[in-house]
Amino acid sequence: MDNAIRDKLEHELRIITLLGFSGYFLVVWDIVRWCRDQGIMVQGRGSAANSVVCYALGITNADPIASKLLFERFLSEGRDTWPDIDLDLPSGDRRERVIQEMYRRFAPHGAAMTANVITYRGRSALREMGKVLGLPQDVLDRFSSLFANGDFQHTLGMEDHVRRAGLPADHPRLTALLRLHAAVHGMPRHLGQHSGGMVLCSQGLNTIVPLEPASMPGRVVVQWDKDDCADLGIIKVDLLGLGMMAVLEDTIHICHTRGESRAVEMHRIPQDDPATYDMICRADTIGVFQIESRAQMATLPRLQPRKFYDLVVEVALIRPGPIVGKMVHPYLNRHAGREKVDYIADCFQPVLERTLGVPLFQEQVLQMAMLIAGFSGSEAEELRRALSFHRSQERMDKVMTKLRAAMTQRNVPQVTQDRVVKSIQSFAVYGFPESHAISFALLAYASAWLRTHRLAEFTASLLNNQPMGFYSSATLVRDAKLHGLRVLPVCVTQSDLDCRVDDDSTIRLGFRQLRGFCTASIHLLLSARHATPWRSMEDFLLRCPLPRDELRVLAKSGALNTLTSNRRSALWEVEQKREPDLFSTFGTVVREAASPLAVMTPEERLQADYAATSLTVGPHPMALMRAGLPQITRACDLPAGRPGSRVMIGGMVICRQRPGTANGHVFISLEDETGIANAFVPSTLFEAQRLVITQESFLRIRGRLQIADGVTTVLALDVARLPRSAQGGVKSHDFH
Numbered sequence: 001m002d003n004a005i006r007d008k009l010e011h012e013l014r015i016i017t018l019l020g021f022s023g024y025f026l027v028v029w030d031i032v033r034w035c036r037d038q039g040i041m042v043q044g045r046g047s048a049a050n051s052v053v054c055y056a057l058g059i060t061n062a063d064p065i066a067s068k069l070l071f072e073r074f075l076s077e078g079r080d081t082w083p084d085i086d087l088d089l090p091s092g093d094r095r096e097r098v099i100q101e102m103y104r105r106f107a108p109h110g111a112a113m114t115a116n117v118i119t120y121r122g123r124s125a126l127r128e129m130g131k132v133l134g135l136p137q138d139v140l141d142r143f144s145s146l147f148a149n150g151d152f153q154h155t156l157g158m159e160d161h162v163r164r165a166g167l168p169a170d171h172p173r174l175t176a177l178l179r180l181h182a183a184v185h186g187m188p189r190h191l192g193q194h195s196g197g198m199v200l201c202s203q204g205l206n207t208i209v210p211l212e213p214a215s216m217p218g219r220v221v222v223q224w225d226k227d228d229c230a231d232l233g234i235i236k237v238d239l240l241g242l243g244m245m246a247v248l249e250d251t252i253h254i255c256h257t258r259g260e261s262r263a264v265e266m267h268r269i270p271q272d273d274p275a276t277y278d279m280i281c282r283a284d285t286i287g288v289f290q291i292e293s294r295a296q297m298a299t300l301p302r303l304q305p306r307k308f309y310d311l312v313v314e315v316a317l318i319r320p321g322p323i324v325g326k327m328v329h330p331y332l333n334r335h336a337g338r339e340k341v342d343y344i345a346d347c348f349q350p351v352l353e354r355t356l357g358v359p360l361f362q363e364q365v366l367q368m369a370m371l372i373a374g375f376s377g378s379e380a381e382e383l384r385r386a387l388s389f390h391r392s393q394e395r396m397d398k399v400m401t402k403l404r405a406a407m408t409q410r411n412v413p414q415v416t417q418d419r420v421v422k423s424i425q426s427f428a429v430y431g432f433p434e435s436h437a438i439s440f441a442l443l444a445y446a447s448a449w450l451r452t453h454r455l456a457e458f459t460a461s462l463l464n465n466q467p468m469g470f471y472s473s474a475t476l477v478r479d480a481k482l483h484g485l486r487v488l489p490v491c492v493t494q495s496d497l498d499c500r501v502d503d504d505s506t507i508r509l510g511f512r513q514l515r516g517f518c519t520a521s522i523h524l525l526l527s528a529r530h531a532t533p534w535r536s537m538e539d540f541l542l543r544c545p546l547p548r549d550e551l552r553v554l555a556k557s558g559a560l561n562t563l564t565s566n567r568r569s570a571l572w573e574v575e576q577k578r579e580p581d582l583f584s585t586f587g588t589v590v591r592e593a594a595s596p597l598a599v600m601t602p603e604e605r606l607q608a609d610y611a612a613t614s615l616t617v618g619p620h621p622m623a624l625m626r627a628g629l630p631q632i633t634r635a636c637d638l639p640a641g642r643p644g645s646r647v648m649i650g651g652m653v654i655c656r657q658r659p660g661t662a663n664g665h666v667f668i669s670l671e672d673e674t675g676i677a678n679a680f681v682p683s684t685l686f687e688a689q690r691l692v693i694t695q696e697s698f699l700r701i702r703g704r705l706q707i708a709d710g711v712t713t714v715l716a717l718d719v720a721r722l723p724r725s726a727q728g729g730v731k732s733h734d735f736h
Contacts, residue, residue, distance in 0.1 A: 049435030078378025091241030243468030
């Protein structure tokens, strides 16, 4: 063993022993070991990835020595709380298996999920106070739809919001509504269940903390939140469900079932695949973990990631901390050679060299304090706590005063002190740990590689694990088709429960994609088909006694088309009498007359597709409208346009974003048959067109074309509803 590695291990083990945390590490290791024995993918993340001990135990997958991670971000002698080890697990049933194993091991009262306190926020406060005051339900509903999710600063005051919802300014209860709204905002409303925090105890938790049965069967919840439990010294392990972990596990499983030529292992995915990085640099990343959002896709062509650490930076760059701290553009400019690298102080070069002098990670901030102010590991831990977003400004000011005093004692110039403090304070909004970014970048690269080289298996797994990620199933299918994948519809004679891979370039949608078709009915159908394949529509209807409303779903979706000529014919037949009569008993079936209904038009089929499955494997809605919209520029043609020219774009709204860091401006993504067009809507235009922008599923945006560093955006000048004959559409990803 290398001496440096041995020294690092011995140092960490000394701290762990000193703090009495050895048992905690073994508990987490045992959970990880059990998961792997059960074939459940697991990965430790968070600050635990800074630890060589965690890496040696197999808890984390990121090598902290190769990545030069700071152990003090994870543990130090001054720490008086349990270390933070988060375990990422595949979401859904597999994560629940792990949770139930903890209940089994620590039964009957040794394990429980922590609670979290749900408070009154903008919409919930106004809705409930409105109910108290007896305001009309339609006014409250309209307010909820107009008021964007979240509590970040809005460009309109509360009175304006309420007035737009239909409550006149002279309404006698308006003053009371606004007063009550302000009074209850932020107050506790009810207890919820923490997303993954689980407390473990060798003795009965019921003798220490109050417990209650959760609404979900088989679960118990502590009536305290995670901070209360930490203050009492109770062990907490975060068992977090990650949709992409489920996708990766399912993709690898499908690849193995398809034979040697498609089999792949996570640890054998090549880390320097040119085709994968080509795809990432093009921002062709729909469905890829962490780098699929509009903001990430706008950064990728500028950053041009060509190695793994570039992905680590990309994951961390589009976060509130770097954005508010105005670190994004300096980093991109330095990466492109347009700006000189500046390390603030010479002593920071070893720490900031990999990020070109721009502090992007919490570990860097702590190391900066240790280098320039001589902070110890304990003092760095104090700084870390002050940087946490839920800590008080008073605590932050106290640490900054201490930092300045230490720098002054070391004769650090005032100008340098100001720059250091400014860099550190930006992380008070939200500092992203480098260890966290590395753990996420591993998953981002793996998902990108699978999308590049195993598109069929990856797409099927994505669809089987919806809802998750940034895009709907409809967008995932449209994107896969643009990449040459053939997507076949749900079919009663061919489909399985889940989406299935038929060959390297073909997938078949599963019955689970159907809305209004229950799992019990799916199993009934599959069982009957397995016994004997359907010979005809009559045979299907007689041997598969499904509720009539579910038969209508099958008919409208086209799933019965292999047994009859078309959807309307199927609808006609499922409405007929299905019981065998006297004549059929003797081998003669009296058939109803053939369907008199006209075959569905392409527009009607599209509407039926979205109603039944929320997606279509046929033409995109915009393809059917294209002939009547000659003035609308296709998404794929925008990059070839002239910067600054007037353009008009149109499409189905798949995303509306109004991030708290955007000063009220809105970003809208419109999808057509060729791709996605992104528009920037200034706050003034958003407020003028709020109802149209927030309520319409198809929009037409007129504006100026902006092209920079391979990124295309339309600066909106006007927004309007897009008249459409072809109905259909999906629920957009709004205001996140």
